[in-house]
Amino acid sequence: MVNNDIDVNDELDSDCLTGLSDEEIKLRVQKGKSNVVPKAPSRTISQIIRANLFTLFNAINLVLAVVVIIAGSPKNSLFAGVIITNTLVGVVQELRAKATLEKLSVLNMSKVKVLRNKHEKEINLEDVVIDDLIILVPGMQLVADCIVIDKNEFEADESMLTGESDSVIKKSGDELLSGSFIVGGNGYAKVIRVGKDTYAAKLAEEARKFKKIKSELQTSVNKILKIVIWLILPISALLITTQILFTKVTWQDAVISAAAGIVGMIPEGLVLLTSLTFVVGIVRLSKWKTLVQELPATEVLARVDVLCLDKTGTITEGKLNLEKIVPMGTHSIEDIEDILAALSGAFPSTNPTQQAILDKYPKCPNYKLKSNIPFSSARKWSGVEFENEGAWVLGAPEMILKDRYEEIRDDVEKEAQKGRRVLLLASLNNESLTEDLPENIDKAALLLIEDIIRKEAPGTLEYFRREGVEIKIISGDNPVTVAAVAKRAGVFNAESYIDARTLPESQEELAEIIENNTVFGRVTPHQKKALVNALKSKGHTVGMTGDGVNDVLALKESDCGIAMASGSDAAKAVSQLVLLDSNFSALPEIVLEGRRMINNLENVSNLYLTKTVYSILLSLIFGIIALPYPMQPIQLSLIGAIAIGLPSFFLALGPNKDRVKSGFLERVLSVSIVNGCVITLAVVAMSIIGFIHRIPVGQSRTLAVIIVGGISLVILTRVSYPLNGWKLGMVSAMIGIFSITFIFPITRRLFSFSITDLIYIFIAIFFVVVSWPLINLILEIYEQIKNKRKLKNK
Missing domain, CATH: 1.20.1110.10 (Calcium-transporting ATPase, transmembrane domain)
Incomplete structure (x- = not known):
């Protein structure tokens, strides 16, 4: 039920956000308007x-x-x-077992960032109250029903609520239901329903009931x-x-x-x-910081003969390192560095790419922002427009240049073969920033970014190879880049890769292709699910690791889903095993x-x-x-x-x-x-x-x-x-x-x-x-x- 004390359309101007005061929070808690989620049924001692x-x-x-x-x-x-x-x-x-699970569950309790008293604060989901301003970032699961505030825009995945697979754009005044996931966009949303009045209490249970x-x-x-x-x-x-x-x-x-x-x-x-x-x-397994959400999960993982790994957050740390900038136009390297710092700092929260840039250039120039477009999995770019410096976009070269991508294809693929992610920084030549990019984009620089491989990944991958477990790397990134990273990590036959955009829809054809290849790049969430199903159709017992929203469908479909605690709430909600310290080396122990x-x-x-x-x-x-x-x-x-x-x-x-x-x-x-x-x-x-x-x-x-x-x-x-x-x-x-x-x-x-x-x-x-x-x-x-x-x- 929508809060009746305060009109949800009041005070939604994001330019003057303060969040709730301590008195307002106390009043709402006293009125029972906090996000106290009903506990999962648990047997008492007498029971x-x-x-x-x-x-x-x-x-x-x-x-x-x-x-x-x-x-x-x-x-x-x-x-x-x-x-x-x-x-x-x-x-x-x-x-x-009950004590162990409760202890581990507390360790794995969901946190959420809110704006209170003009300051960001991380709190437990049960401490969220009506009218709180929640800070939303990609990969986050909504813990309460919210409304998008002024000048914010998000891309939400509501598939677990509506069954519709396509993500939905949510603009100012639109509702974001708990249980949906933020796929794109950074910003604020105002809580309008909490606790048992939301979808949040039911989501985790329903997600686990998706399959036994x-x-x-x-x-x-x-x-x-x-x-x-x-x-x-x-x-x-x-x-x-x-x-x-x-x-x-x-x-x-x-x-x-x-x-x-x-x-x-x-x-x-x-x-x-x-x-x-x-x-x-x-x-x-509690000694290895592993939360077992379904009792037989360890048995099923022991039977797995094919393990599908998502590159980011699994064999890599999920963190990126900006190794090099290659200027391409008339802009000086100093100007490019300032634009990159300003662009990456123009959003309330940062994704790994933005964070890598900010780590390299922490000092942000004082540019006045006119508008921005957050990164979207559909667009694969983000953009900003400044008052005096014009409009700029940063993202996948092929998505920004479109038909002109051939101009830099060789340079991009050359770096991708070394395991680097290549992004393009481009200027819009005095045109305004919109979702439809113009043709006359001016190439400014290529950014060469490397994934940081987990220290334990090579040893863990070698263990599975010795034990006869096939490894399949399934990622949304460029297949050439993914293959190079996989090779650095020690994945056997990593040079055998394929671009998922060329995959057939027929499950029989797909099953033959996945049997003969190891690395799959540019894979959509639905293709990840299809690849898992194709492996199962061949009689394989399939394990799947993941940490992002795009892994949810595949994690559900696999025989044993394994999520990293550092990943999204969505992935953790549907997995049978959660690695609480995101330690990939725990898998052999399991x-x-x-x-x-x-x-x-x-x-x-x-x-x-x-x-x-x-x-x-x-x-x-x-x-x-x-x-x-x-x-x-x-x-x-x-x-x-x-x-x-x-x-x-x-x-x-x-x-x-x-x-x-x-x-x-x-x-x-x-x-x-x-x-x-x-x-x-x-x-x-x-x-x-x-x-x-x-x-x-x-x-x-x-x-x-x-x-x-x-x-x-x-x-x-x-x-x-x-x-x-x-x-x-x-x-x-x-x-x-x-x-x-x-x-x-x-x-x-x-x-x-x-x-x-x-x-x-x-x-x-x-x-x-x-x-x-x-x-x-x-x-x-x-x-x-x-x-x-x-x-x-x-």
């Missing part, structure tokens, strides 16, 4: 506790524990300890859990029924046996571990964190899902053959802790730099099913032997624990490969602890182990020993079949 405590898996474990206690065996309800463990770990890690990042890990785990949930219900019913009605044991023993089968089917540790892996990744996360989770998933597979198979088989279930809950808890729970914690957090492969779900399921089938076959064979030889149930279960625990430790050893010092120590410790439980009387009583004949123990150990080569054989046969199918499909 976090409830969310982690009241889960389906916890409910199943709790019911089974109560039933087992009623059956008279409290020790067999120890598996319910997972409820406390899962809840505590989940709550603690979520609180840590695709996590293969989360998708795969969710698929597995859905399948398991559907299997648990009927198999549990079958097992409970047969254990109570058909086995020759007491109802208490039957209930305890059924509980063991059901508990084993639940992969609750996998759910917890997946969440923990993402959360720990966020905490680790990739390594993603690799560690994915590869380790895949390895430990084999442990959890193997348990689920053999528990489902054993429950189904023993439910059908009506024999007592071969293990008790406490025995299964021992195996789960020794061979899965404790080791998986260390394995998940250990280093792992292996390249990420696609097909997570297929690999995990194939290995887990093979492991689970081998364990099931061994246990069923041992149970049949025990049934034939009339081995007591207690002794038969002890033999089953030896087999299941032993083969699980074999699988743990396989998962831990390659065995280094700490992994070997961990596996040895787990084997030692498992063996000790059979030796001491106190542990034998605790886990209900019975002494049995040595011959049967040797048979059980034999099953454990042969499991390794048997698993190898089955997996080799599976791989051969899979490879034959691939060849056949080709």
